[in-house]
Amino acid sequence: MWPDAYYNTINVFPGKGFAGAEACAFDRNAMLSGASASAICFQQPPTVFSLLPADLDGSTLPPVGAPNYLVSLADSTHLNFFRFHVDFSNVANSTFTGPTLISVAPYSEVCARAITLSCIAQPNPGEKVDGLGDRVMFRLAYRNFGDHESLVVNHTIKAETLAGVRWYEIRKSGGAVRLPAVHGGRSRRELLARQRRYGWNRQPRPGFQRFQP
Amino acid sequence: MPFSVPQRFLCLVLFFLYVPLAFANGPDVIKASRHDASPPLWQMAIGASSNGGRSDSQSPTARATGAMITNPNSDPVAAPLAGPLTDVTLLSNFAGQSAQDNRNLFGFAFRTPGHQWRCRREAVRTNGERNPRGVRQIDGSVAALARPRSTRSGPVSAVSASLVEARRPLPMAAIRSCSTTTWPGDGWVTQLQYDTTFTQTAQCVAVSTSSDATGSYKPLRV
Numbered sequence: 001m002w003p004d005a006y007y008n009t010i011n012v013f014p015g016k017g018f019a020g021a022e023a024c025a026f027d028r029n030a031m032l033s034g035a036s037a038s039a040i041c042f043q044q045p046p047t048v049f050s051l052l053p054a055d056l057d058g059s060t061l062p063p064v065g066a067p068n069y070l071v072s073l074a075d076s077t078h079l080n081f082f083r084f085h086v087d088f089s090n091v092a093n094s095t096f097t098g099p100t101l102i103s104v105a106p107y108s109e110v111c112a113r114a115i116t117l118s119c120i121a122q123p124n125p126g127e128k129v130d131g132l133g134d135r136v137m138f139r140l141a142y143r144n145f146g147d148h149e150s151l152v153v154n155h156t157i158k159a160e161t162l163a164g165v166r167w168y169e170i171r172k173s174g175g176a177v178r179l180p181a182v183h184g185g186r187s188r189r190e191l192l193a194r195q196r197r198y199g200w201n202r203q204p205r206p207g208f209q210r211f212q213p
Numbered sequence: 214m215p216f217s218v219p220q221r222f223l224c225l226v227l228f229f230l231y232v233p234l235a236f237a238n239g240p241d242v243i244k245a246s247r248h249d250a251s252p253p254l255w256q257m258a259i260g261a262s263s264n265g266g267r268s269d270s271q272s273p274t275a276r277a278t279g280a281m282i283t284n285p286n287s288d289p290v291a292a293p294l295a296g297p298l299t300d301v302t303l304l305s306n307f308a309g310q311s312a313q314d315n316r317n318l319f320g321f322a323f324r325t326p327g328h329q330w331r332c333r334r335e336a337v338r339t340n341g342e343r344n345p346r347g348v349r350q351i352d353g354s355v356a357a358l359a360r361p362r363s364t365r366s367g368p369v370s371a372v373s374a375s376l377v378e379a380r381r382p383l384p385m386a387a388i389r390s391c392s393t394t395t396w397p398g399d400g401w402v403t404q405l406q407y408d409t410t411f412t413q414t415a416q417c418v419a420v421s422t423s424s425d426a427t428g429s430y431k432p433l434r435v
Contacts, residue, residue, distance in 0.1 A: 021278075024243070036244075037245050038244045039243040040241070041240060042240055046278075047279075073282060076282050076283060076284035094240045105289050106284040106288060106289065108284050109283065113277040113278060113279065134277075134279075134282070158288075159288060
């Protein structure tokens with residue numbers, strides 16, 4: 001949900017291979033007025049997977065003309081950060097820029113993707129379930145606080161032999177085009193590393209913290 | 214000078230080779246092929262349509278989007294827990310989170326749901342300091358909250374927090390609730406709780422004791 005469009009992303013599997021994630025913007029104004037609507041999409045290479053578009057919170061809108069933001073996992077020490085600017089009246093003006101790499105603390109996925117999908121233990125007699133650690137989890141919440149803009153997101157990581165949930169705040173302040181910085185990036189959930197239980201997908205408790213350089 | 218046949222062929226090859234590449238990073242436009250509107254929801258109820266007796270089950274095939282991300286270094290954020298857990302009922306809760314986990318993470322533990330539960334009014338905080346930020350986390354969804362400016366000097370709005378208790382199956386009549394007064398911007402934690410035999414469930418709610426959403430929490434409990 002964004003002021004100028006509804007944003008949607010998919011992982012594209014043509015045939016048996018993986019083509020990469022695709023991000024689409026649907027003409028929200030046309031849809032709300034009942035008019036025929038179009039979608040503008042950008043296909044990404046296979047190195048980009050499981051994009052998560054920003055979802056608007058609060059009554060203060062993003063700055064006029066602000067692009068939608070998207071985040072995905074990049075590697076074990078980075079997040080991908082993208083900007084999606086859509087222009088339905090002049091398609092050629094639409095842009096999808098990135099990735100900007102955001103450094104994060106090292107992490108590992110808890111379950112192998114599509115190989116050992118189910119690795120999270122459940123109480124007896126439950127079967128193991130997928131950790132979904134190969135993607136950032138819904139939602140990428142955006143809020144404009146007036147003096148700064150923030151995005152919060154979380155994902156499941158491997159915490160020693162178990163799982164934990166890590167959250168990030170990505171904050172932008174000042175001018176419209178600045179490299180976002182990660183604030184926080186730690187979670188008490190990761191304290192579960194020494195517990196005999198998994199922290200998978202349990203309610204993480206993210207919060208906005210003061211900047212910690 | 215006119216091009217020779219081989220030169221024309223070469224130009225043709227180069228055209229089809231490079232033109233698609235030039236537009237490879239451009240947007241794809243999907244036009245609506247049909248302007249459609251769904252029927253009312255009441256017409257979409259289960260049993261309202263027939264699939265001709267075909268099975269409605271699916272068998273999706275898991276496909277990987279890439280190699281598993283691993284890092285040889287230990288997670289610098291993880292830290293060991295300290296302190297024993299006492300006087301807490303060990304229950305199996307939402308996604309396996311236990312009362313012990315709650316104790317270690319939040320400083321309290323939700324207790325066994327049952328008839329002995331009753332609501333207790335929490336004292337209204339009167340010294341909520343201004344803090345425009347908060348975070349709400351409900352069943353995996355994160356929401357960033359802002360504290361309205363109009364509430365700087367007091368809790369002008371009393372938000373009802375429900376402590377729901379029910380036995381399986383979950384008739385609405387079995388659900389009860391209690392309320393507390395919170396400040397806009399307070400942090401909330403909720404958890405669906407059930408016992409080891411899955412015969413009792415409860416929705417547990419905790420509210421931060423200050424406007425610091427990363428601080429301590431107070432559960433709405435017995």
